[in-house]
Amino acid sequence: MRDLRLEPLTQAAFAPFGEVLTPPAPGGRDYFDRALANGRPGAWPSLSIAHVDRAATLPLAAHRLERHPASSQSFVPLDAVGYLVVVAPARADGGPDIDGLRAFEAAAGQGVTYAMDVWHHPLTVFAAPARFAIWMWRDGTTGDDEFVDMPAVRFVAG
Amino acid sequence: MRDLRLEPLTQAAFAPFGEVLTPPAPGGRDYFDRALANGRPGAWPSLSIAHVDRAATLPLAAHRLERHPASSQSFVPLDAVGYLVVVAPARADGGPDIDGLRAFEAAAGQGVTYAMDVWHHPLTVFAAPARFAIWMWRDGTTGDDEFVDMPAVRFVAG
Numbered sequence: 001m002r003d004l005r006l007e008p009l010t011q012a013a014f015a016p017f018g019e020v021l022t023p024p025a026p027g028g029r030d031y032f033d034r035a036l037a038n039g040r041p042g043a044w045p046s047l048s049i050a051h052v053d054r055a056a057t058l059p060l061a062a063h064r065l066e067r068h069p070a071s072s073q074s075f076v077p078l079d080a081v082g083y084l085v086v087v088a089p090a091r092a093d094g095g096p097d098i099d100g101l102r103a104f105e106a107a108a109g110q111g112v113t114y115a116m117d118v119w120h121h122p123l124t125v126f127a128a129p130a131r132f133a134i135w136m137w138r139d140g141t142t143g144d145d146e147f148v149d150m151p152a153v154r155f156v157a158g
Numbered sequence: 159m160r161d162l163r164l165e166p167l168t169q170a171a172f173a174p175f176g177e178v179l180t181p182p183a184p185g186g187r188d189y190f191d192r193a194l195a196n197g198r199p200g201a202w203p204s205l206s207i208a209h210v211d212r213a214a215t216l217p218l219a220a221h222r223l224e225r226h227p228a229s230s231q232s233f234v235p236l237d238a239v240g241y242l243v244v245v246a247p248a249r250a251d252g253g254p255d256i257d258g259l260r261a262f263e264a265a266a267g268q269g270v271t272y273a274m275d276v277w278h279h280p281l282t283v284f285a286a287p288a289r290f291a292i293w294m295w296r297d298g299t300t301g302d303d304e305f306v307d308m309p310a311v312r313f314v315a316g
Contacts, residue, residue, distance in 0.1 A: 023207045026209050027210075029206050029207070029209070031206045044191075049179065111207075
């Protein structure tokens with residue numbers, strides 16, 4: 001099984017895949033304009049809050065990726081937890097390019113937007129409970145979400 | 159100056175004005191479908207994070223209300239703070255009905271969606287620092303936000 005070392009989540013490293021959502025300095029307000037991109041006229045913007053009650057530990061074997069072909073997806077943590085951010089570029093046929101997989105550890109307080117159609121690992125946290133506000137566009141069809149199995153990769157501490 | 163006592167923020171009491179955003183039980187995920195209502199075809203959905211660095215104390219005199227005539231507005235706290243939620247129904251001429259003013263104190267963890275066109279008090283917290291994720295629709299015009307002065311009202315502990 002291939003090992004992949006977690007990198008710190010920085011805007012520069014993550015830019016090809018989306019945006020890091022970092023709270024502003026005291027007294028400030030920052031806008032994140034890449035959140036809530038939509039590719040379907042019939043979809044609606046959806047706010048949900050998830051309460052993750054199981055924490056993962058490293059090393060962690062992963063087998064599955066997902067993408068939202070017509071919507072960005074933003075996660076903003078409501079608790080101070082680190083979590084896994086794994087992304088892959090798309091191959092010419094649309095599937096994830098496993099050789100190009102990148103793995104990051106989001107620090108406490110960092111949110112993330114996966115750009116539309118970016119392959120990513122389902123939400124996985126390193127401490128629990130971990131509540132997240134989640135924004136995306138949905139239309140209630142199978143086009144909301146797509147999953148693929150991948151050869152197992154083991155994520156290890158950076 | 160008129161005194162108005164803060165009520166606890168409950169979904170039943172707040173329903174005429176919007177929605178209370180309460181994190182789900184462990185392992186759960188709840189959807190809040192009244193968030194991100196939009197009345198303008200040219201507007202874009204906007205995610206921002208605000209970092210409020212000044213805390214208010216009760217009693218608190220207030221003089222001003224705002225509304226977003228064409229957008230709902232949702233606040234999700236990223237820190238465990240209580241905050242002020244003040245709303246007013248609209249008069250026939252569109253201005254706020256100060257006699258119908260309602261004042262609530264949101265408990266730690268509660269978010270809130272102000273429905274489109276609902277008069278409300280600007281974000282005011284009872285502890286700082288207090289970071290909030292905020293969603294609304296904007297188009298960069300004066301139609302994004304409207305402010306009115308009102309006769310001073312003093313909010314007092316419930």
